[in-house]
Amino acid sequence: MIEMALVVGLLAITLRTASPLLLASLGETIAERGGILNLGIEGAMLIGAFSGFLGAYFTGSLVVGFITAIIGGILTVLLFGILVIKVNLDQVVSGLAINLLATGLSLYFFRIAFSQGNFPYLGQLIDPMPIPGLSGIPIIGDILFNQTIFVYIGLLSVPLIYWILFKTSFGLRLRSIGEDPFVASYLGINVERTRFISLIVEGIFVGMAGGLLTISMFNTFDTRIVAARGFVAVSIVILGRWNPWGALTGSLLFGFTQALSLWIGTFLVGPAAPSISQLLSLLPYVVTLLALVVGGRKVRGPASLGSPFAKE
Amino acid sequence: MPLPFIFSTGIEEGLSKQASFSGGSEIDHLSDYALYVRGISKTFSNGVVANNDVTFGIIKGEVHALLGENGAGKTTLMKILSGCLKPDRGEIYVNGVKTRISDPRKAVQLGIGMVHQHFTLIPTFTVAENIALVSSSSRKLELKAVEDKVRHVSKSLNFEINPNTRIEELPVGARQKVEILRLLCQDVSILILDEPTSVLTPLEVEDFFRIIRQLKNDGKSVIIITHKVKEALSISDRITIMRGGKTILTIPSSQTNASELASYVVEGFIPNLKRVPTARGEPTLSVKGLFIKGDRGEMAVKGLDLSVHSGEIVGLAGVTGNGQKELVEALTGLRKVEGGSISLKTCDLANKPPNFVINSGISYIPEDRMRRGVILGMTISENLALKRIDKEPYSKKMLIDKEALDKSAKELISIFGIKASDPCATAGSLSGGNIQKLIVARELTNAPNIVIAEQPTAGLDVKASEAVHQKLLDLKSKGAAILLISADLDEIMKLSDRVLIVFGGKIVGEFSSDSLDMEKLSKLMLGSE
Ligand SMILES: Nc1ncnc2c1ncn2[C@@H]1O[C@H](COP(=O)(O)OP(=O)(O)OP(=O)(O)O)[C@@H](O)[C@H]1O
Ligand SMILES: [Mg+2]
Numbered sequence A: 001m002i003e004m005a006l007v008v009g010l011l012a013i014t015l016r017t018a019s020p021l022l023l024a025s026l027g028e029t030i031a032e033r034g035g036i037l038n039l040g041i042e043g044a045m046l047i048g049a050f051s052g053f054l055g056a057y058f059t060g061s062l063v064v065g066f067i068t069a070i071i072g073g074i075l076t077v078l079l080f081g082i083l084v085i086k087v088n089l090d091q092v093v094s095g096l097a098i099n100l101l102a103t104g105l106s107l108y109f110f111r112i113a114f115s116q117g118n119f120p121y122l123g124q125l126i127d128p129m130p131i132p133g134l135s136g137i138p139i140i141g142d143i144l145f146n147q148t149i150f151v152y153i154g155l156l157s158v159p160l161i162y163w164i165l166f167k168t169s170f171g172l173r174l175r176s177i178g179e180d181p182f183v184a185s186y187l188g189i190n191v192e193r194t195r196f197i198s199l200i201v202e203g204i205f206v207g208m209a210g211g212l213l214t215i216s217m218f219n220t221f222d223t224r225i226v227a228a229r230g231f232v233a234v235s236i237v238i239l240g241r242w243n244p245w246g247a248l249t250g251s252l253l254f255g256f257t258q259a260l261s262l263w264i265g266t267f268l269v270g271p272a273a274p275s276i277s278q279l280l281s282l283l284p285y286v287v288t289l290l291a292l293v294v295g296g297r298k299v300r301g302p303a304s305l306g307s308p309f310a311k312e
Numbered sequence B: 001m002p003l004p005f006i007f008s009t010g011i012e013e014g015l016s017k018q019a020s021f022s023g024g025s026e027i028d029h030l031s032d033y034a035l036y037v038r039g040i041s042k043t044f045s046n047g048v049v050a051n052n053d054v055t056f057g058i059i060k061g062e063v064h065a066l067l068g069e070n071g072a073g074k075t076t077l078m079k080i081l082s083g084c085l086k087p088d089r090g091e092i093y094v095n096g097v098k099t100r101i102s103d104p105r106k107a108v109q110l111g112i113g114m115v116h117q118h119f120t121l122i123p124t125f126t127v128a129e130n131i132a133l134v135s136s137s138s139r140k141l142e143l144k145a146v147e148d149k150v151r152h153v154s155k156s157l158n159f160e161i162n163p164n165t166r167i168e169e170l171p172v173g174a175r176q177k178v179e180i181l182r183l184l185c186q187d188v189s190i191l192i193l194d195e196p197t198s199v200l201t202p203l204e205v206e207d208f209f210r211i212i213r214q215l216k217n218d219g220k221s222v223i224i225i226t227h228k229v230k231e232a233l234s235i236s237d238r239i240t241i242m243r244g245g246k247t248i249l250t251i252p253s254s255q256t257n258a259s260e261l262a263s264y265v266v267e268g269f270i271p272n273l274k275r276v277p278t279a280r281g282e283p284t285l286s287v288k289g290l291f292i293k294g295d296r297g298e299m300a301v302k303g304l305d306l307s308v309h310s311g312e313i314v315g316l317a318g319v320t321g322n323g324q325k326e327l328v329e330a331l332t333g334l335r336k337v338e339g340g341s342i343s344l345k346t347c348d349l350a351n352k353p354p355n356f357v358i359n360s361g362i363s364y365i366p367e368d369r370m371r372r373g374v375i376l377g378m379t380i381s382e383n384l385a386l387k388r389i390d391k392e393p394y395s396k397k398m399l400i401d402k403e404a405l406d407k408s409a410k411e412l413i414s415i416f417g418i419k420a421s422d423p424c425a426t427a428g429s430l431s432g433g434n435i436q437k438l439i440v441a442r443e444l445t446n447a448p449n450i451v452i453a454e455q456p457t458a459g460l461d462v463k464a465s466e467a468v469h470q471k472l473l474d475l476k477s478k479g480a481a482i483l484l485i486s487a488d489l490d491e492i493m494k495l496s497d498r499v500l501i502v503f504g505g506k507i508v509g510e511f512s513s514d515s516l517d518m519e520k521l522s523k524l525m526l527g528s529e
Helices: A002-033 A041-059 A062-086 A091-113 A140-144 A149-167 A169-179 A181-186 A191-218 A229-239 A244-265 A273-280 A283-295 B026-031 B074-081 B104-109 B127-135 B143-156 B172-185 B202-217 B229-235 B258-265 B324-331 B354-359 B369-373 B380-388 B402-415 B432-444 B462-477 B489-495 B518-525
Strands: B033-043 B049-059 B063-068 B089-094 B097-099 B112-115 B190-194 B221-225 B238-243 B246-252 B283-293 B299-309 B312-317 B337-344 B362-365 B450-454 B481-485 B498-503 B506-512
Touching: A002 A041, A002 A140, A002 A149, A002 A169, A002 A191, A002 A229, A002 A244, A041 A062, A041 A091, A041 A191, A041 A229, A062 A091, A062 A191, A149 A169, A149 A191, A149 A244, A169 A181, A169 A191, A169 B127, A181 A191, A191 A229, A229 A244, A229 A283, A244 A273, A244 A283, B026 B033, B033 B074, B049 B074, B049 B221, B049 B238, B049 B246, B063 B074, B063 B202, B063 B229, B063 B258, B074 B089, B074 B112, B074 B190, B074 B221, B104 B112, B112 B172, B127 B143, B127 B172, B143 B172, B172 B190, B172 B202, B202 B221, B202 B229, B229 B258, B238 B258, B283 B324, B283 B481, B299 B312, B299 B324, B299 B337, B299 B481, B299 B506, B312 B462, B312 B489, B324 B337, B324 B362, B324 B450, B324 B481, B362 B432, B369 B432, B380 B402, B380 B432, B402 B432, B432 B450, B432 B462, B450 B462, B462 B481, B462 B489, B481 B489, B498 B518, B506 B518
Parallel strands: B063 B221, B063 B238, B112 B190, B190 B221, B312 B481, B312 B498, B362 B450, B450 B481
Antiparallel strands: B033 B049, B033 B089, B089 B097, B238 B246, B283 B299, B283 B337, B498 B506
């Protein structure tokens, strides 16, 4: 029975560590389906994490933190959207610029808000919310129904986004823009508006993904808190073939290897333990890379992903 | 009220606009037109004046052909009518009512729809999805309803199509019909078709025209752009000629003929193809027992043999989808060969990379010019030099010599008559025909050993077509081996010394140019011999 408890624990942690990746990759899936490659997702997550932390810290309310995280995410992605859609700058360059800007801004305001050497933390965190009735189910209940709001939102959004992308007219139009924005505009589709809508949705998801790091996971803020999760999300989108179900699979794969390496780490003893556990923490990245090599070949993404669009 | 059969917009005949357009009868008169525009001008941001005070009208229920040289401004005018471009000046009347067409959606609401010069179907979407893209107004995607509509409309046109087929699996002829189908599913009454026939085989064109005639019988008005005067004469009621951004003449089709039209399109054009008798030399390109797989893993070319000698033009005739595409891709190093051999003289070419093929002196004019022929975002001079950019005179010691690039571009622009504002303009700013000229210019200079020409004159006006034909004949007389693949049988017969018929991935027949039997050829093409 001990083994069972262990597996359940491992899977529950998998979902928890996967949740920021799931939310971020769902948002990125929507943006990329419309042909926009947002590498600024890393920065948008950072701003989400920072604004969520500030909101929660200064009002003492986690709900406010949740909302400010989303607002921070939306604003950052919208700024990126203005650069690439309105000013027509290169998507990759703009994304990287957003990342630099986000690091700079959050560091600057963090220093202003909190004196140096002072490590602020939140009094409370968004904790798991067991779902009455369901959380009692053996095994499944502990894995699925005793999680934070972020996990629930992520899991419920998978079918929702699938439905939007593949079963609504909006989704069809968005995908056509991702294939060929010029053709879409000839067909009378409003490329700019549709893309902005998709970016706002991405902003909501990325804001949540960032916010959960501060207000549900780490309890504090640091400019390195995102730790490349945004970039991992971008590769999960490819691994998941631009499909929300694929994003779920990819996030779980990453989350699971991360949970696994943490768990193995607890057994390590002796002087070499810290360096080995450092090495182990690379495992999820290595696995993602391998999965990309194996599963990411020959996949066809949106045909015009990342390419510029300007009307005469 | 009787309609004036010829209205001319000044310039040529010195007639000014019809008197009836001023004064009280104007409203009457305009209401006979499904669409009437006057004074339309459009200057692009790079300073090119594409339309200059254009007047043009299409009567309800007529088929109206629009002819003109490459770069005359036909596409620009049509894009303005369908809301894809905004005119700088001018008035547009739909059914006699003055309107502004702000975007393609507005145009469709007014009953105007356009099939563009280059496909506007999403290749990875199905037929139904492509149509739902424009016709579905509900939030939820009602694909079932769209599929039913597609079946219904396509049946009324006698044209079978499975709405669940993906576009990339369809031959060009069927794609063209899907474009029309999409317009009809949007209930438009004025159809604008920009060069819909340029890559269709004669049979497909006939079938396509059948549909247009049926649309006309249903009371729709059709504008069709074409470079083939014969087609214009056979399908249209009236013909308008554009030149230099203006409409210069409108004339009923019954009152003109092919050679007169050609001379209107290109001022004073008289066909004058010079042939130098050439002795056939040694085999240059030999293909033996070739096997190639198609996109879906099926064997598309099954043991094909073929040879092209130096000083010879070999025409490859066949219905699209019989292995031509795969053959050409294998010859140019773009597709893997499963079995058999390809050789240039004694050098083996099978499964060699494209740059090896290019460096062996093989030129390639691709059918899909927008994707294979040019890089739209790069300049004209870069595109012209692209295949030899690492060689003299374009590069010296690994550095690109921009002056040499521009100098040679200027020469080619004038030799091939490319209508471009400046060699540093992007290829994407050229008109469709001028993009084709650019590719031809790049591929037919530098004395190639072998030329693989796929639809080399698609979208070219009479003069430019003849220039390309002349160039191919000149290369032949200098000893090049030329393989010509064209949907246009007239073109194949005009140029080829031998015609090979391809069917089901094999050569099923051969004719020499002096013993062509059209009936037998058509039968072979359909595989019924
Ligand atoms: N987007 C653009 N930007 C700049 N110039 C353009 C653009 N589109 C067209 N032009 C120029 O406008 C002129 C008219 O082009 P248009 O496409 O209307 O010609 P066309 O009559 O359709 O020719 P073709 O028979 O070759 O298709 C050309 O000189 C072309 O180079
Ligand atoms: Mg054109």
